[in-house]
Amino acid sequence: MKIALFGYGKMGKMIEKIALSRNHTIVAKVDVDTVDIDFSEMDVAIDFSMPSAAYGNLIKCFEHGVPVISGTTGWLDKYDEAVALCKENKGAFIYASNFSLGVNVFFELNEYLAKMMKNLDQYKVSMEEIHHTQKLDEPSGTAITLAEGIIKNTKYNAWKLEKAPAGEIPIVSKRIGTTPGTHSIDYSSEVDSIEIKHTAHNREGFALGAVIAAEWIVGKTGVFTMKDVLNLG
Ligand SMILES: NC(=O)C1=CN([C@@H]2O[C@H](COP(=O)(O)OP(=O)(O)OC[C@H]3O[C@@H](n4cnc5c(N)ncnc54)[C@H](OP(=O)(O)O)[C@@H]3O)[C@@H](O)[C@H]2O)C=CC1
Ligand SMILES: O=C(O)C1=N[C@H](C(=O)O)C[C@H](O)C1
Secondary structure: OEEEEEOOOHHHHHHHHHHHHOOOEEEEEEOOOOOOOOHHHOOEEEEOOOOOOHHHHHHHHHHOOOOEEEOOOOOHHHHHHHHHHHHHOOOEEEEOOOOOHHHHHHHHHHHHHHHHHOOOOOOEEEEEEEEOOOOOOOOOHHHHHHHHHHHHHOOOOEEEEOOOOOOEEEEEEEEOOOOOOEEEEEEEOOOOEEEEEEEOOOOHHHHHHHHHHHHHHOOOOEEEOHHHHHOOO
16 A cells, blocks of 8 residues: 555654555655645555644545544544544544554453443542653543543543542543553552553554554545454454
């Protein structure tokens, strides 16, 4: 496939490495300064740019009929608009806060545990996410997805950064060194705690998942998620 990268930073470079190893071609590396983009040259676009750029990059791809994989986080306030514009243009896109296989398994584990904990009011849930010091958004998109999975399956109705009132999930965000991404969920009572945790050792898992999603979406029309791609049962 001919792949265009929107964003050529830490993730863009890792995606390039994975894509070339799978015999794809990188036909464009679009960054903030890029003016002329030849959309006719690309089979699929992969956006790992920045919160302020993601929506605009998506729209350009929809308008030019290029399927797009959106990995950038911190722009979900515009997600519904993106879905509407994708459908209006008969486009195709997948957004995932986290493309790694391990985190998508972790998303399922999180919901399974949340369902079991629903009526165990003696346990209070809290979350922590740790990333590198260059991360622009907090909490992470992955943490938001995890919190939404808990809200869907328990009596909790919202999440909040740091401290949260009863009925809301507190998320602590830490920025430490070059940490790729660590997410933990803790259910604590007076007598014990139950914790689940995912630790990314590097960015390869994120990039591999994004390239696999790009391979999957070509030829399709619509709005999809990694659940469609991974089919985890
Ligand atoms: N869904 C997932 O699995 C994952 C998602 N992410 C998300 O991906 C995003 C990028 O992460 P990361 O690669 O670490 O960040 P980086 O800052 O390393 O890279 C972002 C790149 O985007 C460039 N950029 C800025 N504006 C634009 C624009 N308008 N169009 C295209 N490119 C632009 C930046 O250029 P410049 O430096 O010149 O500003 C930079 O090179 C973040 O939102 C992060 O949360 C990260 C890992 C996994
Ligand atoms: O910025 C990052 O690095 C990451 N961001 C994503 C997020 O916001 O969840 C995914 C991953 O945790 C790495």
